[in-house]
Amino acid sequence: MTAKPLTLYLAAPRGFCAGVDRAIKIVEMALEKWGAPVYVRHEIVHNKFVVDALRDKGAVFVEELDECPDDRPVIFSAHGVPKSVPAHAAKREMVYVDATCPLVSKVHIEAERHSANGLQLVMIGHEGHPETVGTMGQLPEGEVLLVEEASDVASLEVRDPDKLAFVTQTTLSVDDTADVVEALQARFPAIQGPHKEDICYATTNRQESVKAMAAKTNAMLVVGAPNSSNSRRLVEVGAKAGCSYSQLVQRASDIDWRALEGIESIGITAGASAPDVLITEVIDAFKAKYDVTVEVVETAKENVEFKVPRVLREAS
Known part of the structure; x- marks a missing residue:
C-alpha cells in the first residue's frame, strides 16, 4: 500500500534560542570545570529531555538553595532568580554561576531603574512562573504588582497612578500582551513602558x-x-x-x-x-x-x- x-x-x-543554548552550555562547562555533582536551582530550561540529559552527566536539580551543600557549585536557571537567592549563596560562601538569560536580566535592570526613579512597577506575566517570581523578586515586596490579562487591570490598586511603569515576562503572547498594555495605558495614561519591548x-x-x-x-x-x-x-x-x-x-x-x-x-x-x-x-x-x-x-x-x-x- x-x-x-x-x-x-x-x-x-x-x-x-540563544539564552537556552547559553544556559545548557553553562551547566556542561561547570561539570567540566568542577566535576560532578553540580547543583542547579530549578530546571535549567523547561524541557524534560534536556534536564534528563544533564542529570545523566552529573547535574543535580533542586528547587531551593537549602537543598544544596556549601561545598559544591550551584547554577541559577535561565529564568532568573529573586535577589535574595544570590545574596543567600554569597552569605554561605558558595560558588555560584548565574545562567539567567541576558534578555531576562535586561528586564531586571529596567525594573530596578524604574524603582530608583520612584515608580511602582506593574509586571505582565504568569503567576508562579519562575521568570515572573525572579523579576518581581528584584524589588522589595509590594513594589511590583502582577497582572496576567487585560481584565486584571481594572482591579489594580496602585500607590500613585502618575508614578507607574510596566515590564513583561519575556515569553508571553505578543498579541495578548498588547491587549494588556492597551488596558494599562487606558487606565494609567502616565504609565511608562520599556524602551524596547521586553518580549524576547x-x-x-x-x-x-x-x-x-x-x-x-x-x-x-x-x-x-x-x-x-x-x-x-x-x-x-x-x-x-x-x-x-x-x-x-x-x-x-x-x-x-x-x-x-x-x-x-x-x-x-x-x-x-x-x-x-x-x-x-x-x-x-x-x-x-x-x-x-x-x-x-x-x-x-x-x-x-x-x-x-x-x-x-x-x-x-
Whole structure:
C-alpha cells in the first residue's frame, strides 16, 4: 500500500534560542570545570529531555538553595532568580554561576531603574512562573504588582497612578500582551513602558512563523514541554491564527495519530527550550507513516549569541 502524501511545513526559526543554548552550555562547562555533582536551582530550561540529559552527566536539580551543600557549585536557571537567592549563596560562601538569560536580566535592570526613579512597577506575566517570581523578586515586596490579562487591570490598586511603569515576562503572547498594555495605558495614561519591548526576539520570531504557517495548514504540532511558557503560547497563537488542530507534544510518542487522520498538510514548530533531536524525531515519525514533502516557512533569521560567564571561560 502506498503511503499517503503529506506536506510538512517546518517553521524557521524554531527550537533553541540563544539564552537556552547559553544556559545548557553553562551547566556542561561547570561539570567540566568542577566535576560532578553540580547543583542547579530549578530546571535549567523547561524541557524534560534536556534536564534528563544533564542529570545523566552529573547535574543535580533542586528547587531551593537549602537543598544544596556549601561545598559544591550551584547554577541559577535561565529564568532568573529573586535577589535574595544570590545574596543567600554569597552569605554561605558558595560558588555560584548565574545562567539567567541576558534578555531576562535586561528586564531586571529596567525594573530596578524604574524603582530608583520612584515608580511602582506593574509586571505582565504568569503567576508562579519562575521568570515572573525572579523579576518581581528584584524589588522589595509590594513594589511590583502582577497582572496576567487585560481584565486584571481594572482591579489594580496602585500607590500613585502618575508614578507607574510596566515590564513583561519575556515569553508571553505578543498579541495578548498588547491587549494588556492597551488596558494599562487606558487606565494609567502616565504609565511608562520599556524602551524596547521586553518580549524576547525568539518568542516573537517563533510566534510570527506560526502565524505564517497557520495560513497554509489546518493542523499544527508544537514540540515543547507543558511547563514551557513560550511553547504553550505557540499552541495558542496557532489556534488563534486559524489552525483547527493545534497541539503540544513533548516528543513523537505523544502524537495523536487518530486526531490527524485525513490531513494533507501539517505545520511543525518547537518552543525555545526544545532540542533539535526531538524535532527530528517528530518529523521522522511522519516520514514513517506518510510520503512526506518538507517545506520550510522562514520568517526571520537568527544569529544571536550570548557569552557564558567569565568564571567558566577561565581555565580551572
